[in-house]
Amino acid sequence: MNEKLSRPQFNQMDTTEKQTLMESLAARYDMTFLGLHTFDRWDQSCTTGIFEKDGRKFVFVPGDTVTLGWERFAVGLNQESREELEYLFREWEMEPQNPEEMIRESMAPVRQAAIGPMLVGRELEELCWEPVALDDPRLRPEWLEEFRQFALTGRDSLTLVGHARFERDGDGWQAALYHRMDYSDFRSQLQKQGLSLPTADEWAYLCGGGCRTLFPWGDGLDYSMRLHWFEDMDEDENRPYDMEEPNFFGLSIAYDPYMREVVQADRLTTCGGDGGCNICGGLGPFLGFLPCSPHCKPEVQEDNELNGDYDFYRPIIRLENYD
Known part of the structure; x- marks a missing residue:
């Protein structure tokens, strides 16, 4: 990886250096450079470039070597999330469970991953x-x-x-x-446009930035957030959903459990949502949004046909050969 494109070095560059680097990326990939912007959220921050091409907005995300996956609370489950789980155990007449053990079953194993720099679509896009x-x-x-x-x-x-x-x-x-669409055909179409999908590891980095907590903001759900599917829309219709707002990389990511994000794999695999299964099952906000954790196990779908109602994608361009 070009050192300038790794997160520790990139974050230390001054504005003039970043501006020059971003302009060179725009020229190389035939994009319009819209300027530098600072994204600061959940104790992570990045001042980076925003680009436009063919009506899409992209952001430059520097690479890094990070720890992904989850096996235990870094801080501890907050009181509200603990109470919600205890209530669910009673309602469903389940034996009280250790929340950490229960959550671990849904999480990918802890691992180190070297993530390369990317130009990343800021918004999820529809399929089919x-x-x-x-x-x-x-x-x-x-x-x-x-x-x-x-x-x-x-x-x-x-x-x-x-x-x-x-x-x-x-x-x-x-x-x-x-239009019915096959996963491998869709990937071929993207490739012809010079685009790709993030891998599951790349997606986890884009979503969590290497955070060790269950969610980018902490180990429990923040109930002060305005959450999809759990808000009374009449109260304040114009207030945005908090999780949909740009994260520390400037990405709108993992904010709606009904929206599965398609990633690059041998078979159709999704991250960032379960198609709303937990919410439809009445499991409440905490377990409803657990599939949006950056550490949740990627879900390998039963067949390779994309579902236009639940599957969405985020185009990326890997900067593998940049010098």
Whole structure:
């Protein structure tokens, strides 16, 4: 790894040096350099470059050698999370369990990983859906009729599973067609664009930055956060979900357990969510968000067909040969 692109050295560079380095990266990868920005969150910080290409925003993430995986609390489970688990054990008439042992079963083993520098997509992107006009001839008459009936209800989103989707967009509607997609075919498409997916280890670094706590902010859930699926939306509709806000690398990552992030592997593998299984199972916020931990075991899916309702992706460019 080029020393300048490793996190310890990169963080010590002054603004002029970083500016020059970022401009050279933009030229090399045919991107627009939008400027330097400091991301400071959860006791980690990085002043880095933001880029744009083909409508996507990327951020430069320096490489590092970090410890990943989890086997015990670094600080200890906070009182609120402990009480939530104890309540669940009673509700489900389970024998009281050691929370550390129970959580360890879901976590990947502790390991050292050398992570290379990357340009990383700041936002998760959809799979399988193609936005289309409402008069697109591929939208079947029976789908449009169902949509017309639905539009009268005043609700905002209709999904005809495996076929089409209609979402309210201001005063109008946005339609989308569903295309079945195979994991290996999708990776080939990305490769032709000069893009890749992060590996599970790279994803864990992008999410946790090498943190040794269960979550980037600590060992328990922070109940002062505004969390997807556990907020009364009427209270403050415009307040953003805390976990969706950019992390210390400037990434919006691991904020919604329903959204599985596809990573690079031999078979379709996902991180950062379980498709909402724990939440649907009534397991509450702590266990509901446990799959969003950077240390959670990657989930190898049963087949290689991507699921456009639950699977999402984050494009990256590895800077392997940068000198």
